[in-house]
Amino acid sequence: MVQEVNSLSIGKQTKKLQDEFPDAYAELFEKKEEIKTFPPLPDAEHGKVVTRFPPEPNGFPHIGHAKALFINYEYAKMYSGKFILRFDDTNPAAEKLEYYDAFSKGLEWLGIKPDTVKKTSDDMEIFYDYAKKLIKAGYLYVCQCDPETVKQNRGLAKECGHRNIPAEDALQRWERMFSEFEEGDAIVRFKGDMVAANTVMRDPTMFRIVDAEHPLKGTKYRVWPTYDFVAPIEDSKDGVTHALRAKEYELRDDLYYRMLEAAKLRKPKLVEFSRLSLRGTPVSKRKIKPLVEQGLVDGWSDPRLPTLLGLRRRGILPEAIKEFVTSLGVSKSESEPTWDLLEAVNRKLVDPIAKRYFFVPDPVPLEVVDAPALQLKLKLHPDKNLGERNVATGKEFLISAKDVEALKEGDTVRLMELFNIKISRKNGEVTGKFAGMEVTASSKKIQWVTKDSMPFTVKIPGPLYIDEVYNKDSLQIVKGLAESACKSLPIGEIIQFIRFGFCRVDAPQVCILAHK
RNA sequence: GCUCCGGUGGUGUAGCCCGGUUAAGCAUUUCGGCCUUUCGAGCCGAAGAUCGCGGGUUCAAAUCCCGCCCGGAGCACCA
Numbered sequence A: 001m002v003q004e005v006n007s008l009s010i011g012k013q014t015k016k017l018q019d020e021f022p023d024a025y026a027e028l029f030e031k032k033e034e035i036k037t038f039p040p041l042p043d044a045e046h047g048k049v050v051t052r053f054p055p056e057p058n059g060f061p062h063i064g065h066a067k068a069l070f071i072n073y074e075y076a077k078m079y080s081g082k083f084i085l086r087f088d089d090t091n092p093a094a095e096k097l098e099y100y101d102a103f104s105k106g107l108e109w110l111g112i113k114p115d116t117v118k119k120t121s122d123d124m125e126i127f128y129d130y131a132k133k134l135i136k137a138g139y140l141y142v143c144q145c146d147p148e149t150v151k152q153n154r155g156l157a158k159e160c161g162h163r164n165i166p167a168e169d170a171l172q173r174w175e176r177m178f179s180e181f182e183e184g185d186a187i188v189r190f191k192g193d194m195v196a197a198n199t200v201m202r203d204p205t206m207f208r209i210v211d212a213e214h215p216l217k218g219t220k221y222r223v224w225p226t227y228d229f230v231a232p233i234e235d236s237k238d239g240v241t242h243a244l245r246a247k248e249y250e251l252r253d254d255l256y257y258r259m260l261e262a263a264k265l266r267k268p269k270l271v272e273f274s275r276l277s278l279r280g281t282p283v284s285k286r287k288i289k290p291l292v293e294q295g296l297v298d299g300w301s302d303p304r305l306p307t308l309l310g311l312r313r314r315g316i317l318p319e320a321i322k323e324f325v326t327s328l329g330v331s332k333s334e335s336e337p338t339w340d341l342l343e344a345v346n347r348k349l350v351d352p353i354a355k356r357y358f359f360v361p362d363p364v365p366l367e368v369v370d371a372p373a374l375q376l377k378l379k380l381h382p383d384k385n386l387g388e389r390n391v392a393t394g395k396e397f398l399i400s401a402k403d404v405e406a407l408k409e410g411d412t413v414r415l416m417e418l419f420n421i422k423i424s425r426k427n428g429e430v431t432g433k434f435a436g437m438e439v440t441a442s443s444k445k446i447q448w449v450t451k452d453s454m455p456f457t458v459k460i461p462g463p464l465y466i467d468e469v470y471n472k473d474s475l476q477i478v479k480g481l482a483e484s485a486c487k488s489l490p491i492g493e494i495i496q497f498i499r500f501g502f503c504r505v506d507a508p509q510v511c512i513l514a515h516k
Numbered sequence B: 001g002c003u004c005c006g007g008u009g010g011u012g013u014a015g016c017c018c019g020g021u022u023a024a025g026c027a028u029u030u031c032g033g034c035c036u037u038u039c040g041a042g043c044c045g046a047a048g049a050u051c052g053c054g055g056g057u058u059c060a061a062a063u064c065c066c067g068c069c070c071g072g073a074g075c076a077c078c079a
Helices: A002-006 A010-020 A022-030 A063-078 A097-110 A120-136 A147-156 A167-177 A227-237 A247-263 A285-293 A308-314 A318-328 A339-350 A401-405 A484-488
Strands: A050-053 A082-087 A116-119 A140-143 A187-190 A205-209 A223-225 A242-246 A269-273 A355-357 A359-361 A363-368 A374-379 A388-393 A396-400 A412-415 A420-427 A429-434 A444-446 A453-461 A475-483 A494-497 A501-507 A510-515
Touching: A050 A063, A050 A242, A063 A082, A063 A097, A063 A242, A063 A269, A063 A308, A063 A318, A082 A097, A082 A120, A097 A308, A097 A318, A116 A120, A120 A140, A120 A167, A120 A205, A120 A223, A120 A227, A120 A247, A140 A167, A187 A247, A205 A227, A227 A247, A242 A247, A247 A269, A308 A318, A308 A501, A308 A510, A318 A339, A339 A501, A339 A510, A359 A396, A359 A453, A363 A401, A388 A484, A396 A401, A453 A484, A475 A484
Parallel strands: A050 A082, A082 A116, A242 A269, A355 A494, A363 A429, A412 A444, A453 A510
Antiparallel strands: A140 A187, A187 A205, A205 A223, A359 A475, A363 A396, A374 A388, A412 A420, A420 A429, A453 A475, A494 A501, A501 A510
């Protein structure tokens, strides 16, 4: 018995085990599936955790947002808590209507359903109330220095005269900000500590006058709060228990808590994590925008970009983004993960659902002089039941120049899923002879198409930067022939061109290579 | 420059807070082998880190302490 089993190959042993003793198989192989989760959150109580994702609607969401998104969302889920999507839209000069929508769509695509969706600009009256309260209590003051002086004094750790104006007077100046003052004439500052080592605390700006039209509020308001005023109040009032934000906010923790103390509000827990950067890929809007504007990429959905739109167009599944981002964890250490990490995750997800087709780049004619004419049905997936396609073959084929290069006269190769051929002549074109149907142990297999094929273009996205230098060859175009069954491929379908890679159909007869 | 935060194999991460059978786990990558629709997946195996550097505490340190070096972020009337 033992001998009998051992005579089988490992693969067959495994198969036999799976077929005949499914329980044992499951125990051996399935249970080691690992569920990746985040480390426990400090002071988190099951059922009571509330997190939030507060994007500013001033650009398209990208993978960096996805990181913040999933960290907050997954923690809320992990503790059966709540997750809030909050648009931090208090800079009317920057916000645009289309971006609110872009974020909502992005979340939807990623499969994230917020328990609450809100806009910070809806709470303006609340902010005004707090402003008045805090001015009265002496925590805030109206500063009428010009912007340059403010900056200078901060550098010099110097207080200005407005700081000590009595509250009643300051309150009147606050009212004047709504009417007579012009943009730049006056701001509201938090009384921090002008000699603090952390310059964030040197009386940061809490309100300023912005006359730009707000996409949602129009010209209803012109005294707008800044992030530093809004974030702690919103988080606290919304019941956020854990505010998980990127590391660049770390220096503002102090201010965040001082604000809440001043306003006598509950303090959420702050947790920071490192920003995501992808090797060879600009992630921030600041870096992507010039590329779009200079036409160096095909808009915000260019597959070389880490925008959600770009990722999707490239054939990266939302689930892959989630797993990738989750694997990065919440650590504060800076790292520069590479695309192949994301691709590896995506490949695992896409492999079982991608239909297989033949694609021949740089086709070279092949004639098999004594080939039998065949009418066959080929499976669309080696082991999943995804249907089949019909192919009729004769004597004429096309194979890729690269495969031809590797062939010598006299070699035997197998036309994949078809039969073996022996190369009899090779000179620009290739001539061969039928060499049997059976699969021989070590035969090389190459993909092929018949004359009944169609031109197909594959775009291959690569890194936009190599060692910080713009890579002008970041997008390669490969032209070739795809088998006729590809005619009916819907846009958006993710397929695998055998021995070429996984691709997402981008347009009729055009696809984008996601990865090998 | 100042302030803060980081520094574990090529890459990402676990471990560090509560120092000891693990002198470093997992994933990715690369390379072999198996599997006969694959330069893919899966399976098996291998390669690869003395845990930034130098001191110290201790019987014992990636884990605690000190100094240094390197990297990142912030220093907006942006978020």
